[in-house]
Amino acid sequence: MFYDFKNIEKKWQKRWQDEKAFCAEQKSDKEKFFALIEFPYPSGAGLHIGHPRPYTALDIVSRKKRMEGKNVLFPIGWDAFGLPTENYAIKNHIHPRQVTENNVARFKEQLQSIGLGFDWDREINTTDPNYYKWTQWIFLKMFEKGLAYKTTMPVNWCTSCKCVLANEEVVNGVCERCGSEVVRREKSQWMLKITAYAQRLIDDLDTVDFLPRVKTQQINWIGRSEGAEVDFTTTEGETLTVYTTRPDTLFGVTYMVMSPEHPYIEKWADKISNIESVRAYRQEAARKSDFERTELQKDKTGVKLDGVCAINPVNGTQIPIFVSDYVLMSYGTGAIMAVPGHDTRDWEFAKKFDLPIIEVVAGGDIEKEAFTDCETGIMVNSGFLTGLSVEDAKVAIKKWLEENGKGHTKVNYKLRDWVFSRQRYWGEPIPLVYCEKCGWVPVPESELPLRLPEIDSYEPTDNGESPLSKCTDWINTTCPHCGAPAKRETDTMPQWAGSSWYFLRYIDPTNNDALTSKEAIDYWMPVDWYNGGMEHTTLHLLYSRFWHKFLYDIGVVPMSEPYAKRTSHGMILGENGEKMSKSRGNVINPDDIINEYGADTLRLYEMFIGDFEKAAPWSASAIKGCKRFLDRIAAMSDNIKPGKEYSAANESAMHKTIKKVTQDIEGMKFNTAIAAMMALINQFDKNGVNEAEFKTLITLLNPFAPHLTEELNEKMGDRNLLAKTQWPVYDEAKTVESTIEIAVQVNGKLKGVVAVAADASEDDIKATAQADEAVAAALQGMNIVKVIVIRGKIVNFVVKPQ
């Protein structure tokens, strides 16, 4: 058969659509399987060659589960709010809604041309008011529970684009898009209190099946540390509280440092005799961008506070206080106790300012460098702690602090609250109204969705306010609470909002009364298998776990984790091994590949390209091997022998291959599953192939190359969809050949291979091995000290010269 992939693919894509072959049953007695991929952002560039890799992988899993009799949900939608669309709209004077519509149409066509078995009846779009109604609803619930709050904080401001940037849009201190300088500006922002969930976000990782590296990355990002808060008093009678993870080193404190932004500086202004130079330092620190602050980390700067000293609570020693920008206001208390003997940063600062360095844990050389790796050491120079191990000292000092009212144990997290507002047009409006009398008042639920107003110009404003601030008709409203004139919030939500709960909409996409029905949640949730990029581990994945826990707390969902299993795919790189990009000129367009080789070859190659979890370079020649494989199968279909049972020659290979492919799909080892099928047709070339064998082959291959295999199935006379056939089963007993080959070693070196019956006894194996000519030669003149026989694998003779 000539493999006319263009017509074959069109034909079957149409039939799948007509028959709704991949639409999930909303209610069913069957066991459910919910497979999820990260829904794409429909960019103007169209589908990237990297998109099909994770999509095909979960399509394969879904198709197999469906063939195993599960009710499978494999949905798709569009994460369509966002900056690139808005910028494109501004540049080309097309409304973002229109841009989104165009891009979605293109993406949809491209995805369908790959033959991905999505349930298109449940397509969702985060920019659809019927969708973002519920995004707004969840936000209001958070506001109601005190998890959404407004506060003034520094944001990234691009001096050229005149707009606020998200942290991820700032690369090496400059604007990702225009390369201009990014400065800090104080702005009032809506925040979500994700920090309230920090501990649960760590603890509940124990209950889910995520890749270990995903868990580790989230745990590191949340950054839990255990320590103590210690109260120091000043000579003026004030209290200065610090956070430390090493309270055991309290006797080694030789000075203290406050962050330049610490409020006590102004509070103590009249006691600080050099307040002007302190203020000058603070101003200089504020001017520095984050980039500069970290770039200059080798060179510590600071100013000593004159006129104020601290007193060490454990020994009454007077110690100086400094202001330095190496201490951050946003972590701990914004002030530290400095132990230069056992902290690298404090050591550098002490050397620069010629401050004393005291050793309190023995074992290092504090003249040369700070001794930080000292968790197993013994305390010295430490009063009542001297002689204790570090571990015991920690316990003792915490007890002492609490008994003397000088401090208490404390847990801190690096995780910060989520900056949730954007001064941008193309996002969900924040459904809040500001009333002079009542403050921030939520828009009543009955008025949701609060629609994004139609406006003509969405350019960012000079003053950093949202483009919506120009839309006076929309802004001016009445207070839902007291009826007085009031103004709407003009900021919109970030792109991460709509994607934080989208999987819940798939299971009941048209519900108007709730974000999703209780029955749907009970049947479909949690997501059984979620695959996505590692780059989302500490963003989307963490955000959506947080939102889900919140929904759990208010009783919307009955489980606290949304995803039972999380895996991650590697990137597809350019042929030169570098990341694909226009500027590198190494971009591969999926449309071109489909045109030249067909969708089945593209799918197969992206699965064969290498370990699914690792990055892999594209190869224009290697893909030909996958096309050749499909060509050979198409040609083979003309030479099938009759036969309802597997032939004796192929039987064990059939069972082995079924087992291998079945297990490899579950283990995401798609590359070796394909290799096994390639090996099988190599055997068919030698032994011939009958109907039963060919049918099994195309059934196993169907999830990988669905179009060609449907065509071949039809050619064999089956009018039903192969996609609805039962997945082949294997018989473990038949995967074993009657005769097996055993390697024979002498002193660990391979001397020969012998064939023995699968059920041969150890003595038989030993005898057969010894009878082998090469082995016998190697044993000549030797004393056999020991014989190791591993049945089914190896025989090793341990010998010594006679």
Added chain:
RNA sequence: GCCGGUGUGGCGGAAUAGGCAGACGCAAGGGACUUAAAAUCCCUCGGUGGCAACACCGUACCGGUUCGACCCCGGUCACCGGCACCA
């Protein structure tokens, strides 16, 4: 600096409850078919030595455990990803 990951032929990659290293594919070389080319089919394909049977070496590097190590343990180096003055 810290955390995580990875080092295997010319290339992508197989093989881990420790048991024949290099499956499968690409590229390359040789041959068949063809007027010719493409496609297809057959053979070779880690290195060194040898006409050959065969021998020795070989999974980043050094060392250890073991009858046996790509796999386990200790140390070193390189590359990739993430975080980064988090006290």
